[in-house]
Amino acid sequence: MWMVLGVTSVLLASTGCIGVQNGQIGKPPSSTAPATAPAQSVGNNSGGKVPESSAGAEASASIPYTREIIASKLNVPWDMDFAPDGRIFLTERGGLIRVIEKGVLKPEPVFRFEKPPLYNESEAGLLGIALDKNFSSNHYMYVYHTYQEGGQAYNRLLRMVESGGKAKVDKVLLDMLPGDRIHDGGRVKIGPDGLLYITNGDAAQSSIAQDAAQLGGKILRIRTDGTIPADNPFPGSPVYSLGHRNPQGLAWHPASGKLFSTEHGQSAHDEFNLIEPGANYGWPLLQGDEAQVPAKDASKKGPGPLKIPLLHSGDTTWAPSGITFVTKGPWKGNLLAANLRGMQLQRVVLGNDQVSVQRVEPLFKDDLGRIRNVAEGPDGSIYIMTNNRDGRGRPGAEDDQLIRLKPTF
Structure with missing residues (x-):
């Protein structure tokens, strides 16, 4: 049984878009045929075929940023956020919250999660972090991690307080x-x-994922004190949307305010979704453009019609993780997506409706290896986290890294 809590301590140490098939624009998709964009060639709304993009020298020359390394030899970094004073807070999946200050990675962590109870086998561990919008005054940060209790793995969300370079659970x-x-x-x-x-x-x-009473396979929405908003789609529940397999990206369009998400498919059919309150995104009955009925038990379908994704990878695997919208410069309004298995950064160009996908451009293909996260900083720089030490990559001596793309505009 999941719990929404308000305790002060914890036992821890210290819809559819233009159809794209094989790079060719098709007719607008039906309710069961979303757009498919191969990683190297997609279509736009002109009805023609867009030439394949390259992640080599030609593509790199068109990137309006210069690349520099901010931190090296990180231990599977997972998430990051930016403080008003210029510090960058980041998580390492093994249990450390770390800080980069004035371009230098501090040797001592802000907080160390002890093992146990932290559980960091395979994909589990210390994952997400977000700083409060009033961080400069309340120093709150919100942290998500996996732990074990009685041999069972769970996840929890903490509110922590940082002061003087150290943090504690609030x-x-x-x-x-x-x-x-x-x-x-x-x-x-x-x-x-x-x-x-x-x-x-x-x-x-x-x-x-189809059970609205369970919090697994969901996107959740709560207040920063842990209480449930009155306008959530399911009264008394933190559930905001359901039918998800493994969603790892969240970003709001800077103009429309619409929420976008990325989700890992089952070894393919990775998804980009437009998230609406109360909507059902289909897993395990639907992934990408492949309905799993009757292979799955359709009687277990949750509330609402099954939503199709804006974009999916077809038989290719991208493994999209963190995403961010660009708010400055020539890429303003573009969505950037970190790819793990795809080993690239995707630049997703949207149409004038700010929803339909016009084209997808691969950046740094096979250059940086597995990319876990991407975020736009307050100064317009783009920050990229590699994840070559996560057990599925081929790490180099300097992995993992936090890379900064500094604007040239």
Whole structure:
């Protein structure tokens, strides 16, 4: 049983878009045929075919940023956020919250999660972090991690307080969320409405994604004190949307305020979704353009019609994780997505409606390896986290890294 908590301590140490098939524009998709964009060639709304993009020298020359390394030899960094004073807070999946100040990674962590109770097998561990919008005055940060209790894995969301370069737990906001060594979701963001949005995966139990009474396979929405907003789509529940497999990206369009999310498919069919309150995104009955009925038990369908994604990877695997919208410069309004298995950064160009996908451009293809997260900083720089030490990559001596793309505009 999941819990929404308001305690002061915890036992821890210290819809559819233009159809794209094989790079060719098709007719607008039906309710069961979303746009498909191969990683290297997609279509636009002119009805023609867009030439394949390259992540080599030609593509790099068109990037309006210069690349520099901010931090090296990180231990599987997962998430980051930016403080008003210029510091960058980041998580390492093994249990450290770390800080970069004036371009230098501080040797001592802000906080260390002890093992146990931290559980960081495979994909689990210390995952998301978000700083409060009033961080300069209240020093709150919101942290998501996996832990074990009685041999069972769970996830929880903490509110922590940072002071003088150290942090402590202030309150447990959500506890006993479904957890496992895989499919833990883990992204934490504060929306334009000032509320917390949290992604939770299906914890390797696909059936719970369609159960509105379970918090696995959901995007959640709560206040920063842990209480549930009165306008949530399911009264008394933190559930904001359901039918997710392993969502790991959240970002709001800077003009429309619409919420976008990325989600890992089952070894393919990775998704980009437009998130609406109360909507059902189909897993495990639907992924990408492939309905799983009758292979799955359709009687277990949750509330609402099944939503199709804006974009999916077809038979290719991108493994999209963190996403960010660009708010400055020539890429303003573009969505950037970190790819793990795809080993690239995707630049998704939207149409004038700010929803439909016009084209997808791969950046740094096979250059940086696995990319876990991407975020735009307050100064317009783009920050990229590699994840080559996560057990599925080929790390170099300097991995993992936090890379800054500094604007040239």
